[in-house]
Amino acid sequence: MPADRVTLYIKGDRDIEVKKQEVTLGDILTMECSDRAMLARIKPLKILKIQKQGKQRFVVSVLKIISCIHEKYPNVEVQNLGETDIIVTFEDQKTPGKLWHVLKAAFVAVVTFCGAAFSIMAFNNDIDVTKLFGQMYELVTGRETDGFTILEITYSAGLTIGILIFFNHFGRRRFTEDPTPMEVQMRLYENDIQTTLVEDAARKGEEIDVGMGSTGGSGGRRP
CATH class of the missing domain: 2.60.480.10 (eubacterium ventriosum atcc domain)
Incomplete structure (x- = not known):
């Protein structure tokens, strides 16, 4: 050299x-x-x-x-x-206004909350959690349930705690330094999008590569 x-x-x-x-x-x-x-x-x-x-x-x-x-x-x-x-x-x-960011965040939060609530209710109805808890309570205590027992309380608390642990944060506070499952899925989605964009540009001849006469942003194809 x-x-x-x-x-x-x-x-x-x-x-x-x-x-x-x-x-x-x-x-x-x-x-x-x-x-x-x-x-x-x-x-x-x-x-x-x-x-x-x-x-x-x-x-x-x-x-x-x-x-x-x-x-x-x-x-x-x-x-x-x-x-x-x-x-x-x-x-x-x-630069959108702060109010627009707040409205978008509120809309996403409402949609996510309603979707999660519907999924949980559909699951509970599908396996008939109320009847299952009633049978378990009667089996252990020998008495019929009135619909509000320790089983319902612990189930609700456990469901909330489980969701918080699974998603690894509450508000802005993280429980560990690991990325959340949502962040992992978003990263995988971004990688798929980027791979598709690169492959489509190469397939259509629109990639800015050697042999192209111009680097103008109007697009072009290899000769």
């Missing part, structure tokens, strides 16, 4: 959100290089120019990024430590 050959390390996440229409390498990558002057000149290099307003997504291949760097610095060695395809999401930054 020549003595003057410099190595540039780049790392990009799978999904990047940008706020401006002219996207540079520094906007979508974390970079490290021993040549600080060269690194400062590489970060402002433009990789994508978004033509339209509104929410848009683009898939940029790391090969296109390397090609963009080599156009300016052909002798630099680029080592990719991140994703091979980067999803760039552009959306007009509109």
Whole structure:
């Protein structure tokens, strides 16, 4: 390897959100290089120019990024430590009011509460919990239940405690540092969405890759 050959390390996440229409390498990558002057000149290099307003997504291949760097610095060695395809999401930054956030949170809370309550009631009716508890109470005590016994109390308390432990938090307080089941499922869902976006862009020839004449955000296909 020549003595003057410099190595540039780049790392990009799978999904990047940008706020401006002219996207540079520094906007979508974390970079490290021993040549600080060269690194400062590489970060402002433009990789994508978004033509339209509104929410848009683009898939940029790391090969296109390397090609963009080599156009300016052909002798630099680029080592990719991140994703091979980067999803760039552009959306007009509109700051909604606090009232709108409160209304959305309240709506989600009401829908979730009603759905959970309906599921629990459907389960209780399906197995006839009231009759089951009555039989158990009569079997143990020899007396008929009046419909409100220690079994109903402990069942209700246990159901609440079990839900809190399962979802691993109450309000903003976490019981452990582990992610909640909801967070795990959301992460899996996000990964599936990102994989689908990358595969669809590659299948349709819309991925921004080497061989494309322009990095404009209006879309394009490989020649």
